[in-house]
Amino acid sequence: MGSWQVQSNRWLASHAWFLPACGIVIVLVLPHVALVWRAVEAYSASGLQLVGHMWQLMVINTTGLLVVVGVATACIGVVLAWLLVAYTFPGATVYRVALLLPLAIPPYIGAYTYHGITQYTGVVQTTLRSWGIAVAPGTLDMMTFSGAAFVFTVFLFPYVYSVCYVFLGTRCAHVIESARTLGVGGVALFLRIVVPICRLALFSGVGVVVLEVLNDYGVVHYYGIVTFTSAVVTLWVGIGDVSGAIALALCGMGIALALVFAEQGLRGRRQYRIAAAKQRVLRRRALHGWRGVLASLACAVLVLFGFVVPVAQLIAWAWQMHVPSAWDALRDALGHSLLVSGCGAVLIVVCSVMIANAARWHRGRVGVLLTRCALFGYAMPGAVVAVGVLAIVIPLEDAMHDVLVFFGADVAHGRWLSATLVMLVYGLVVRYIGVGMQAVDAGFVRIGKTYAEASRALGLTVTQTFWRVDAPLMRRALWIAALLCAVDLMKELPLSLLLQPYNFTTLATEVFYDVRDERIYDAALASLWMIVLSVIGMLLVHAMTRQEQKGE
Amino acid sequence: MRHVVMAVCVMSMLAGCAPKEVAERIVNVYTSRHYAQDDALYAQFTKQTGIRVNVIKGEGPELLERLVREKNSPSADAYMTADAGMLHRAKSAGVLAPLDEDTVRHVPDRWRDRDRHWVAVTKRARVIVYNKARVSAQEAPQTYEALTEAKWRNRVLIRSSGNVYNQSLAASFLALWGEEKTKQWASGIVTNMARPPKGGDRDQAKAVIAGEGDVAVMNTYYLGQMLNSTDEQERLVAQQLGIVWPNQETTGTHVNVSGIGIVKGAQHATEAQQLIAFLTGDEAQRQFAATNYEYPIVPDVAPSELLRSWGTFREQTVGASVIGENNAAATKLLIETGWK
Numbered sequence: 001m002g003s004w005q006v007q008s009n010r011w012l013a014s015h016a017w018f019l020p021a022c023g024i025v026i027v028l029v030l031p032h033v034a035l036v037w038r039a040v041e042a043y044s045a046s047g048l049q050l051v052g053h054m055w056q057l058m059v060i061n062t063t064g065l066l067v068v069v070g071v072a073t074a075c076i077g078v079v080l081a082w083l084l085v086a087y088t089f090p091g092a093t094v095y096r097v098a099l100l101l102p103l104a105i106p107p108y109i110g111a112y113t114y115h116g117i118t119q120y121t122g123v124v125q126t127t128l129r130s131w132g133i134a135v136a137p138g139t140l141d142m143m144t145f146s147g148a149a150f151v152f153t154v155f156l157f158p159y160v161y162s163v164c165y166v167f168l169g170t171r172c173a174h175v176i177e178s179a180r181t182l183g184v185g186g187v188a189l190f191l192r193i194v195v196p197i198c199r200l201a202l203f204s205g206v207g208v209v210v211l212e213v214l215n216d217y218g219v220v221h222y223y224g225i226v227t228f229t230s231a232v233v234t235l236w237v238g239i240g241d242v243s244g245a246i247a248l249a250l251c252g253m254g255i256a257l258a259l260v261f262a263e264q265g266l267r268g269r270r271q272y273r274i275a276a277a278k279q280r281v282l283r284r285r286a287l288h289g290w291r292g293v294l295a296s297l298a299c300a301v302l303v304l305f306g307f308v309v310p311v312a313q314l315i316a317w318a319w320q321m322h323v324p325s326a327w328d329a330l331r332d333a334l335g336h337s338l339l340v341s342g343c344g345a346v347l348i349v350v351c352s353v354m355i356a357n358a359a360r361w362h363r364g365r366v367g368v369l370l371t372r373c374a375l376f377g378y379a380m381p382g383a384v385v386a387v388g389v390l391a392i393v394i395p396l397e398d399a400m401h402d403v404l405v406f407f408g409a410d411v412a413h414g415r416w417l418s419a420t421l422v423m424l425v426y427g428l429v430v431r432y433i434g435v436g437m438q439a440v441d442a443g444f445v446r447i448g449k450t451y452a453e454a455s456r457a458l459g460l461t462v463t464q465t466f467w468r469v470d471a472p473l474m475r476r477a478l479w480i481a482a483l484l485c486a487v488d489l490m491k492e493l494p495l496s497l498l499l500q501p502y503n504f505t506t507l508a509t510e511v512f513y514d515v516r517d518e519r520i521y522d523a524a525l526a527s528l529w530m531i532v533l534s535v536i537g538m539l540l541v542h543a544m545t546r547q548e549q550k551g552e
Numbered sequence: 553m554r555h556v557v558m559a560v561c562v563m564s565m566l567a568g569c570a571p572k573e574v575a576e577r578i579v580n581v582y583t584s585r586h587y588a589q590d591d592a593l594y595a596q597f598t599k600q601t602g603i604r605v606n607v608i609k610g611e612g613p614e615l616l617e618r619l620v621r622e623k624n625s626p627s628a629d630a631y632m633t634a635d636a637g638m639l640h641r642a643k644s645a646g647v648l649a650p651l652d653e654d655t656v657r658h659v660p661d662r663w664r665d666r667d668r669h670w671v672a673v674t675k676r677a678r679v680i681v682y683n684k685a686r687v688s689a690q691e692a693p694q695t696y697e698a699l700t701e702a703k704w705r706n707r708v709l710i711r712s713s714g715n716v717y718n719q720s721l722a723a724s725f726l727a728l729w730g731e732e733k734t735k736q737w738a739s740g741i742v743t744n745m746a747r748p749p750k751g752g753d754r755d756q757a758k759a760v761i762a763g764e765g766d767v768a769v770m771n772t773y774y775l776g777q778m779l780n781s782t783d784e785q786e787r788l789v790a791q792q793l794g795i796v797w798p799n800q801e802t803t804g805t806h807v808n809v810s811g812i813g814i815v816k817g818a819q820h821a822t823e824a825q826q827l828i829a830f831l832t833g834d835e836a837q838r839q840f841a842a843t844n845y846e847y848p849i850v851p852d853v854a855p856s857e858l859l860r861s862w863g864t865f866r867e868q869t870v871g872a873s874v875i876g877e878n879n880a881a882a883t884k885l886l887i888e889t890g891w892k
Contacts, residue, residue, distance in 0.1 A: 120762035121785035137763040224750025413625040502606035513586035
């Protein structure tokens with residue numbers, strides 16, 4: 001009973017979060033290690049050489065899309081956020097919520113819907129024809145580079161808008177009010193104060209948009225645009241070169257992560273602390289006359305294109321189908337979607353809290369490394385992540401079986417991970433932990449460390465501090481994180497498709513089955529259900545964010 | 553030591569979730585076909601035999617990756633997918649086992665793998681359609697080769713080289729014509745394209761009627777779907793299309809298949825054999841043909857009324873095996889000619 005045991009107990013207590021967090025990160029990173037192995041195992045250059053035939057197109061289209069969509073969403077997001085934070089104008093209260101709605105529509109559904117609207121048999125051209133106006137073939141074509149950029153922009157800009165809105169609304173009221181008192185106003189205030197001050201929020205929002213565009217396959221494949229991810233899929237689906245596809249995807253992940261970390265590096269050690277003792281909500285000014293109308297119009301256009309138009313078209317298609325029996329088939333899918341996104345979201349939040357809290361108390365590089373490793377999954381196409389998950393889970397099952405047999409157990413080789421929801425949920429956590437981490441991290445930054453440090457100084461352990469101090473303060477932030485993840489998981493496709501257990505369909509897979517067979521009309525009902533559930537999620541997030549702001 | 557005991561206990565509990573199947577007979581299927589008709593047939597099979605069919609529906613190549621990973625102890629018993637190229641890929645990956653001769657005896661040789669690793673279930677023809685208002689029946693291209701003639705410059709619509717149906721088409725040409733001529737043909741098509749390839753088969757048909765081009769290559773399956781679409785405008789488009797059965801005087805019209813095989817090491821191989829015999833049997837074949845606009849594989853079963861109304865046609869004699877084997881070379885060739 002020496003001092004050694006006391007010391008080791010103390011060490012264990014102080015690492016009570018750090019060690020499990022390391023464990024979680026290792027489990028989450030394993031699929032990526034497996035991918036490297038899978039890429040090397042059967043690597044041959046021939047597939048990659050073949051894709052090399054299109055490399056120019058691939059590079060031009062990918063960078064083009066990233067730049068155009070990144071800049072467009074950045075401009076739209078920050079301008080709208082500023083308008084709605086700082087001013088009142090006709091309809092502003094509605095727009096504050098309505099501008100989040102485009103996130104409820106996955107871009108691939110948006111792409112099919114917009115093509116459906118504008119194509120030869122679509123409502124626009126048929127109406128014009130009935131008026132005797134002939135549209136020259138190809139003029140209304142959505143299936144172009146600009147069409148894809150449009151689709152990405154109108155469905156992804158809320159990622160930027162929402163981050164900037166929250167940031168501007170809660171964290172810089174004092175700066176802006178001071179600037180106003182000093183006589184800076186209008187455009188000058190926006191360009192000289194607002195944009196620089198919400199630079200970080202802007203970067204993180206655009207970062208999400210960039211990763212979404214980079215890893216999208218649905219839109220670019222259907223619109224026939226050769227990009228990085230479509231090359232990955234060509235290698236895999238077209239040529240059957242899985243290793244080559246993975247190698248290419250890993251390169252992509254490297255570039256994406258380099259960009260993300262470069263941005264974080266630029267930010268450096270600067271931490272933005274709020275100088276004011278109490279955070280204030282900015283007093284809004286009224287926009288009168290044509291300015292008010294213009295602001296209102298700008299918001300209306302985005303809500304219209306990002307939500308109202310595609311939803312209206314989907315409702316029209318669902319109506320046209322008029323098959324009441326479709327509901328029976330959808331009921332299971334609906335239940336499964338809720339189950340998967342619920343389980344996944346809860347697990348993601350738990351893991352995120354473990355990692356973020358460990359990193360928060362663990363100074364130095366290891367803590368940072370933990371949070372960064374969690375981002376890997378989000379920087380890769382979902383289908384590739386799924387391959388990594390398969391390459392971990394299935395050998396694990398085989399090994400488990402061997403161990404049981406070694407101990408003399410007489411059991412069948414049960415696929416108790418891959419034939420159940422375990423594998424799918426694991427895959428979803430690997431892919432979307434980044435989304436949860438971001439939200440949970442934001443929560444921790446928000447509550448600061450002052451109370452927690454006081455609690456530690458009074459002798460409470462990290463765990464006690466978490467339950468007694470942090471958790472009550474974080475309650476809403478955790479709900480927000482869970483809901484954000486649930487909305488993403490609801491729309492998720494490639495992982496659900498590849499890792500699903502038997503006889504298991506979700507709303508997203510139902511949509512996929514119809515859409516792949518070029519029956520977008522039949523997919524309308526499932527799409528609408530998916531959108532309704534996502535909208536409910538988004539509205540809850542919005543309500544909670546507002547409560548949290550008021551609660552300060 | 554306590555921990556080790558605990559771990560073993562937990563593991564045995566987990567393993568308890570997967571007890572050895574005793575009573576119920578089942579068959580597990582990985583399929584890339586997502587049709588209501590397939591589900592209906594599985595239900596009938598269960599009714600007839602008492603064997604429950606468990607299904608995972610996904611994409612062919614992805615399900616194959618899952619099969620490859622599960623090689624040591626597969627959970628799937630049968631793998632069903634569209635296109636001979638995909639079936640051949642599964643065979644090459646070593647995940648399929650030969651079918652019993654009895655199971656596939658009634659299927660013509662051309663529609664099954666030479667080593668009986670898979671057998672076709674349905675087939676679809678890849679035809680040429682044209683805008684009846686702008687192209688007369690005499691003028692319409694009568695062969696796949698005719699699509700490369702100078703008069704069709706900027707008038708041909710066809711999907712991307714990533715599409716398996718196009719890969720199979722080129723694979724059949726590799727068998728019939730050899731590499732040089734196939735390459736010339738592919739380059740000719742690329743030159744004559746009305747626009748860069750995009751969208752699905754239906755989109756090619758619509759672009760023909762919209763006037764972006766005048767002729768398109770498409771699958772009979774989608775033509776049937778369009779003619780019976782719930783969307784009135786889509787039906788109108790389909791009605792304005794003329795159909796050509798290409799190469800009737802020469803090598804015949806290209807046909808591609810959906811097929812099924814038994815997974816090597818399958819736990820329910822007997823049940824899987826039964827399912828395959830059922831799907832290639834007369835009753836199932838009749839239903840595929842009647843409701844899914846696909847052609848039956850078995851000679852005794854007649855196609856649906858709609859398909860019969862398009863007339864009979866001569867098929868390519870290239871076996872599905874060969875098309876599968878040529879898939880990789882064909883895809884490479886298409887990409888090299890700049891076919892996006």
